[in-house]
Amino acid sequence: AQTVTQSQPEMSVQEAETVTLSCTYDTSESDYYLFWYKQPPSRQMILVIRQEAYKQQNATENRFSVNFQKAAKSFSLKISDSQLGDAAMYFCAYRANQFYFGTGTSLTVIP
């Protein structure tokens, strides 16, 4: 069975600092996608970053980057130069045939 685990229910970071959110997943598939979604207080789910499993290079989107370790089935999100607007719930997600979401990490940004 495919599962996604986020072991950090809550994280906090000082504004302008860097924070890393952890995610591990379990799968027997070789071809799949991984995502990080952000859900701010408005509850709108927003795609932060996407990684195709066949790509070795880690995806980056401005201040957001991932550390994708396929053998370890790990997919962590690094947020650099944290901003107040980064405060939100962050969900790690896996997709092969179906989508699976982690339990989320609530990120607080301290001014």
Place this chain on the structure above:
Amino acid sequence: GAVVSQHPSRVICKSGTSVKIECRSLDFQATTMFWYRQFPKQSLMLMATSNEGSKATYEQGVEKDKFLINHASLTLSTLTVTSAHPEDSSFYICSASRAQGGTGELFFGEGSRLTVL
């Protein structure tokens, strides 16, 4: 981009009434849409997968007679909560992926907060 619109964003109804929530893909075709329920500070719980032109596939434990899903076109899926009760109060979110040319991600509607009095 790919936009999914969900309506209404908030609805309050009396116990025993039915409520319909619409989910539209505005600028792409979606053969499959997904309906999720989210409790406060929890993850998304998949309720059902809506397939255009065919019956929805419900997850275990989801009452198909209570949560009616219709996917009449490639851009519209509806969720009807029938005979709503206070325990159905929740945040409902729809999502869709592109039928063609997609990059795997789901695009989400804004969500609908249902309050049953």
